[in-house]
Every structure is written in C-alpha cells, then in structure tokens.
Amino acid sequence: MNIDLRIPTGMMFTLVGAVLMAFGLSTRENPAFYAQAMGIDVNLWWGVVLLAFGLLLVALGRRGQARIEKGHGDIDRSKPAAQQVSRSAGQRKSK
Amino acid sequence: MPNLSAPDGLVLLICLFFTTSMGFALRPFVKTANVFLLAGRAMPAWVAGLALIGITLGGQELLTMGALGAHYGLQSAQFYGVGAIPALLFAGLYMMPVYYGSGARSTPEYLGLRFGPRTRTLYAVALALSMLATAGAALYAVARVVEALHIFDPLFYARSWPTTAILPVAIVLPALVVLLIVWMGGLTGALYSQVLEFFLIVAGLLPAVLLGLRHIGGWSGLKAALPARMQVQMHAWQGLPHAGPNSMGLGPLTLFLGLGIVLGGSAWCADFRFLQAAFAVKDTAAARRVPLYAAAAKVVLPLLLVVPGLLAITLPTPHTTTFVHIENGSIYHEINVVSPAAQAGQGVVPAQANPATGQPIRDAAGHPVLDYNLATPSLLLHYLPSGLLGLGLAALLAALMSGVAAGITAFNTVFTCDLYQTLVRKDAEDAHYLAVARWTTIAALALAVGLAFAASYLGGVFGLVLLALSFVNAPLFATFLAGMFSRRATSHGAFAGLVAGTAAAALHYGLTLPAGDRPGVHGGWIAVVHTYPNLIVQGLWTAIFAFASNLLVTFAVSLVTRPRPVEKLSGLVYGLTSPAAVQSSSWWKRPEAFAAFVLASAIAINVFFF
Numbered sequence: 001m002n003i004d005l006r007i008p009t010g011m012m013f014t015l016v017g018a019v020l021m022a023f024g025l026s027t028r029e030n031p032a033f034y035a036q037a038m039g040i041d042v043n044l045w046w047g048v049v050l051l052a053f054g055l056l057l058v059a060l061g062r063r064g065q066a067r068i069e070k071g072h073g074d075i076d077r078s079k080p081a082a083q084q085v086s087r088s089a090g091q092r093k094s095k
Numbered sequence: 096m097p098n099l100s101a102p103d104g105l106v107l108l109i110c111l112f113f114t115t116s117m118g119f120a121l122r123p124f125v126k127t128a129n130v131f132l133l134a135g136r137a138m139p140a141w142v143a144g145l146a147l148i149g150i151t152l153g154g155q156e157l158l159t160m161g162a163l164g165a166h167y168g169l170q171s172a173q174f175y176g177v178g179a180i181p182a183l184l185f186a187g188l189y190m191m192p193v194y195y196g197s198g199a200r201s202t203p204e205y206l207g208l209r210f211g212p213r214t215r216t217l218y219a220v221a222l223a224l225s226m227l228a229t230a231g232a233a234l235y236a237v238a239r240v241v242e243a244l245h246i247f248d249p250l251f252y253a254r255s256w257p258t259t260a261i262l263p264v265a266i267v268l269p270a271l272v273v274l275l276i277v278w279m280g281g282l283t284g285a286l287y288s289q290v291l292e293f294f295l296i297v298a299g300l301l302p303a304v305l306l307g308l309r310h311i312g313g314w315s316g317l318k319a320a321l322p323a324r325m326q327v328q329m330h331a332w333q334g335l336p337h338a339g340p341n342s343m344g345l346g347p348l349t350l351f352l353g354l355g356i357v358l359g360g361s362a363w364c365a366d367f368r369f370l371q372a373a374f375a376v377k378d379t380a381a382a383r384r385v386p387l388y389a390a391a392a393k394v395v396l397p398l399l400l401v402v403p404g405l406l407a408i409t410l411p412t413p414h415t416t417t418f419v420h421i422e423n424g425s426i427y428h429e430i431n432v433v434s435p436a437a438q439a440g441q442g443v444v445p446a447q448a449n450p451a452t453g454q455p456i457r458d459a460a461g462h463p464v465l466d467y468n469l470a471t472p473s474l475l476l477h478y479l480p481s482g483l484l485g486l487g488l489a490a491l492l493a494a495l496m497s498g499v500a501a502g503i504t505a506f507n508t509v510f511t512c513d514l515y516q517t518l519v520r521k522d523a524e525d526a527h528y529l530a531v532a533r534w535t536t537i538a539a540l541a542l543a544v545g546l547a548f549a550a551s552y553l554g555g556v557f558g559l560v561l562l563a564l565s566f567v568n569a570p571l572f573a574t575f576l577a578g579m580f581s582r583r584a585t586s587h588g589a590f591a592g593l594v595a596g597t598a599a600a601a602l603h604y605g606l607t608l609p610a611g612d613r614p615g616v617h618g619g620w621i622a623v624v625h626t627y628p629n630l631i632v633q634g635l636w637t638a639i640f641a642f643a644s645n646l647l648v649t650f651a652v653s654l655v656t657r658p659r660p661v662e663k664l665s666g667l668v669y670g671l672t673s674p675a676a677v678q679s680s681s682w683w684k685r686p687e688a689f690a691a692f693v694l695a696s697a698i699a700i701n702v703f704f705f
Binding site: 038 | 110294306309480
C-alpha cells in the first residue's frame with residue numbers, strides 16, 4: 001500500500017487535539033464546567049497530549065512515506081530485487 | 096443526561112471522517128481480488144498487529160470486559176489474560192509458520208489443503224455463519240450504546256421524528272460506515288481503520304480511567320471502595336474456587352482448560368476474524384510477530400477495559416436531586432432528574448429498563464437487574480466533560496464498528512475463496528472474484544443488520560458470542576491441532592471429529608442449564624442433567640466437551656484409516672515446513688525471546704497486582 005498509515009492517524013489526532021485544546025482554553029475560567037473532573041481542565045491537558053502525539057506521528061509518517069517512495073524509485077533503477085528486500089527489512093528493524 | 100455540545104459533535108465528526116477516509120484513500124489501490132481480500136499480502140507487521148488488537152477490542156469486548164469488571168471484579172482481568180495471552184503466543188510461535196507457509200488464504204483453505212474439501216466446506220459454512228452472527232451482535236451492541244446514551248435524541252426531538260426509530264437508525268448507520276470502508280478499501284481499509292480505532296480507544300478511555308483513579312485515591316482507594324462482595328475477588332486468584340452467584344465460579348481447572356486452551360485456542364489460533372490480520376502481512380516472520388504484538392498489548396489492556404467497570408460500580412448511585420442556590424438575590428432551583436432505572440442501579444451502572452415504561456426490570460427476588468454492558472459508557476459520561484466526551488463516544492463507537500468490519504471482511508474472504516471459488520466457479524478472471532467479493536460485502540452487511548434486529552431477542556450479547564464460539568469454534572481448535580501437529584491425522588478422522596465435536600457441543604448445551612434459568616435459549620432443551628453457576632461456566636464446559644470429543648474421535652478414526660504419505664504433507668504440518676529463510680542471528684530479536692518476555696511480564700503483573 002502506498003500510504004503510510006501514521007500520516008492520517010497523526011492528522012486525526014492533531015486536529016482532535018487542537019479542537020480540545022481550543023475548547024479547553026475557552027472554558028478555562030469556568031470551574032463548574034470541570035466539576036466532574038475535579039477542577040482539572042482535562043480538555044486542555046489531554047488536547048496538548050493528543051496534539052503532540054499527532055504531530056509526532058505525522059513527522060514519523062512523512063519519513064516513512066519518503067522511504068516508501070524512494071524505495072520504489074530504487075526498484076525502477078533496476079537494482080537486484082533480493083538486495084531490495086533485505087535492505088528494506090534491515091531498515092524496518094532499525095526503526 | 097448527556098447533551099452533546101458542539102465540540103463533542105465536532106470531535107466525533109473528525110474521528111468519523113478519518114475512519115471512513117481510509118476507504119476513500121485506498122480505493123485507487125484496490126484493483127484485484129487479492130488486494131481486496133488479503134490486502135495484497137503487503138501489510139507491515141506493526142499495522143497488522145495493531146489492527147488485530149483493534150479487532151479484539153471491537154464488537155463486544157470493550158463493553159463485555161467493562162461489564163465483567165463491574166459484575167465480577169478483578170477476576171475479569173484474568174478471564175481476559177488467561178483467555179488470550181497463552182493462545183496468542185502459541186499462535187505466533189507455532190501456528191503462523193504453518194498457516195503462512197502453506198500458502199492458504201484463510202483458515203478453511205488450510206483445512207482444505209490438509210484434510211480435503213469436505214472438512215473445508217463444512218468449516219467454511221459454519222465459520223461464515225458465525226461471522227455473520229458476531230457482526231450482527233456487534234451491530235446490535237453499537238445500537239444499544241447509541242440508544243442508551245441518547246446520542247441521537249436531540250436530533251430526533253428537533254425534527255420531531257418518532258424516538259422508536261432510534262434503534263433501527265443506530266443499527267443501519269454504523270453498518271453504512273462499515274460498508275463504505277470495506278467496499279472501497281477492502282481488507283486494507285478495514286485493517287487501517289482498525290488501527291485508527293485502536294488509537295482512538297486508548298485516547299478516549301485513558302483520561303476517564305486516570306480521572307477515576309485519581310478521584311478514588313489510586314489503586315488502594317479503588318480496592319477499599321469496592322462493594323464487600325468483591326473484596327475477596329480483589330485477590331483474583333484467591334477468589335477463584337468460590338463458586339457462587341457473585342463470583343464467576345471458575346475453578347482453576349475450568350479456567351485453564353476451558354478458557355486458556357479450548358476457548359482461547361479456538362479464538363486466537365483458528366478464528367479467521369482475528370487471524371485475517373496475520374494472513375495479510377508480507378512474510379512468515381512478519382506473520383509470526385502479529386499475534387505476539389497483540390499478546391503484548393493484552394498484558395496492559397485490562398487497565399483500559401476492566402478498571403472502568405470496577406470504577407463504575409464504586410461511584411455513588413445518582414439520584415434525582417434538587418439543588419437550591421441564591422445568586423444576586425434570586426433563588427434558583429436546579430433539578431437534576433435521574434431516570435428510575437439509573438436510580439435502581441449500583442454505582443453508575445444502571446438497571447435494565449423496561450422499554451415501555453422506563454421502570455427498572457427486577458428479578459424474582461425483587462432486585463433490579465443491572466445492565467452491566469453500560470458500565471464503561473456510564474463511566475465515560477460521568478467523568479468526561481463536554482469536549483472529551485465526544486472523544487470518549489468516538490472511542491466507544493470506533494470499538495464497536497471495528498468488530499463489525501472484522502466480521503464482514505472475514506466473511507468476504509471465506510465466502511469468496513472457500514465457498515464461491517470452490518463450489519460455484521473455479522476458474523474465473525480475477526475481476527470476477529473482485530466483483531463477487533464486493534457484492535458479498537453488501538449482502539453480508541444486510542444479513543448482519545437483520546441479525547442485529549434478531550439479537551434483541553437472544554439475551555445477553557456475551558451469551559450469544561460464547562454460544563457461537565462454543566458450537567462452531569471449540570471443536571475446531573482440536574481439528575487444527577491434529578492437522579498441524581500430527582502426521583497421522585487423516586481426512587476421515589478430521590471430518591468425523593469435527594462433526595462429533597459440534598454434536599457434543601449441541602448435546603451438552605441441550606442437557607445443561609445455568610442456575611436460575613428456564614430451559615430455552617440458555618440450554619436444557621432436551622433435559623436438564625446438570626446446572627452450572629452461570630452462563631459463562633456453562634459455555635466453557637460446552638467448549639471443553641466439544642474439544643475433547645473432537646480430539647478423541649479424530650484420532651480414533653485416524654488410527655483405522657490410511658494416513659496421507661509424508662511427502663504430501665510438506666508445508667502443512669509443523670516440522671515439515673521449509674525453515675524460515677532468514678532467521679535473525681541475535682537471539683533477542685527472535686520471536687521466541689519476545690514471547691518469553693511477554694509471558695514474564697504478564698506473570699509479573701499478576702503477582703504485583705493480585
């Protein structure tokens with residue numbers, strides 16, 4: 001497959017994290033809103049966590065995607081297939 | 096109670112969009128039946144591993160484990176661990192090399208290669224039916240959650256649509272989402288969305304668990320707050336021998352034999368709904384790692400699955416309250432109305448409500464019957480404020496939908512490869528099979544929707560799943576064991592064993608009954624010879640009897656029939672497969688080392704916590 005799954009997953013969490021963070025910031029002054037959550041602005045904090053996680057995944061995914069595309073380029077340059085397989089397997093392990 | 100606010104809706108929509116986008120994004124790559132049904136055998140091991148976890152969390156498991164946690168306490172964590180970890184490790188170390196090495200596309204196809212078309216067809220039919228049943232049950236579970244949490248209510252009131260239409264809409268809508276993902280993206284779409292769903296489940300449940308644990312004073316606070324009947328069960332292993340209405344009544348023998356070997360084995364080593372993830376990777380080494388990754392996740396997942404149930408039962412039960420406060424000289428009355436069913440519940444676990452009157456349903460002794468399946472959803476509602484609640488609901492729905500998708504994709508493969516291609520048209524073009532597989536998706540979902548409507552009459556969702564598993568799957572693991580690890584097992588033996596095992600399951604079920612039940616759906620059609628403490632124990636023993644009968648009959652018949660010559664078993668029996676081409680040289684990179692590590696951490700966690 002030609003899509004590195006980390007990119008869409010990361011994008012989803014970046015968006016969700018941003019929405020939660022924005023909402024957490026806007027409701028920060030309203031302690032009654034977080035009464036259930038013992039006064040912790042969980043939207044803000046969990047939003048930050050998810051945002052960071054999302055950005056990390058996107059960054060990793062971009063590298064992975066570049067590798068997928070580069071790998072295909074290598075095959076086009078007609079290197080021996082066996083070498084290809086063992087190389088990509090080696091890269092996988094090094095992750 | 097839950098009024099979904101705009102941020103909740105937005106978060107839900109974002110999650111739904113990305114989940115369905117897996118189908119759209121992959122549509123251009125899905126051009127052959129091989130890609131549609133097997134993801135082109137190109138899935139990276141980590142994706143398949145996470146997808147496998149997503150599948151196992153899917154459907155009922157998330158609700159069921161919360162329910163068991165609320166009902167039986169920490170024992171459920173064992174139910175979870177013993178039932179999955181040994182079997183997954185076994186599958187990864189010893190079974191995947193044979194499955195993958197045989198070149199089979201599905202577990203029935205392996206049986207076909209080893210034992211001939213008869214066994215394959217019998218199993219494929221049974222498996223296809225069980226896939227549909229589980230997909231239907233999962234759809235029904237989604238709809239129940241949507242209905243119980245009143246997610247659609249504001250929409251229906253705003254449009255003044257009849258609220259009786261909520262359940263049907265809640266069954267059909269998720270089915271349409273699954274249809275989009277699978278129709279467009281095939282197995283790849285399903286696996287990708289399951290990985291996404293796995294992350295969503297963690298992101299949605301973890302904040303509620305952390306808040307709950309903090310609120311209650313950490314692990315020791317949770318222990319102290321549990322109802323007295325569960326105190327003994329906190330020490331889960333000590334609670335084992337005490338059978339009774341409030342404990343699971345699992346003796347060590349039932350637990351290890353029934354759950355660890357028979358049910359665990361049939362689920363994790365033979366059930367194609369789960370194994371399809373491992374069949375979709377690029378080589379044997381990757382296929383072996385998939386179940387091992389899932390086993391590693393199972394070590395820590397009880398935190399997310401069982402603890403919410405425990406927390407839910409310890410919280411104060413909500414009551415209708417009137418809160419009076421004075422602000423700027425005026426008096427405000429805030430009335431917090433709680434439904435009678437919720438007031439009759441324990442903790443935040445509501446009682447089952449009579450759909451007509453809204454009053455709690457009571458058992459013969461007058462105690463309200465608790466709706467344990469709502470334990471985890473109720474906990475999310477209790478702790479998560481608007482905003483995070485949307486994410487929590489997205490997690491619940493994602494979990495339920497990934498179970499549906501897994502049932503449907505497995506049904507597709509089994510129907511197309513094992514029934515259509517072998518019985519109807521053998522040598523058609525690839526495009527033909529691709530079309531068949533696509534249309535099967537629609538037919539399967541339509542049937543699953545029908546079953547979801549029927550599921551409401553079949554008692555607890557968990558009972559249904561166990562029933563399907565024990566009739567179809569329990570005898571089956573014996574067949575796979577005989578096929579993979581014995582050169583002596585013959586085609587006649589396997590077929591006779593499978594028939595005998597299924598018959599034994601039905602017979603045992605017809606002769607026994609869980610305590611306090613009337614003969615009917617829960618067994619005892621023929622006569623009631625033995626009564627089990629509850630449905631779970633009955634299901635486990637049904638599975639044990641089926642497994643044992645199958646194994647005995649398989650070997651008895653095999654010994655009097657002629658075995659296949661050894662050279663024809665090449666690649667089909669353990670020890671006769673070609674050795675893995677590249678075995679990693681350093682020992683810590685080998686799957687055996689990883690498996691040992693997983694097992695050691697599972698034991699360490701058990702010792703530490705229980």
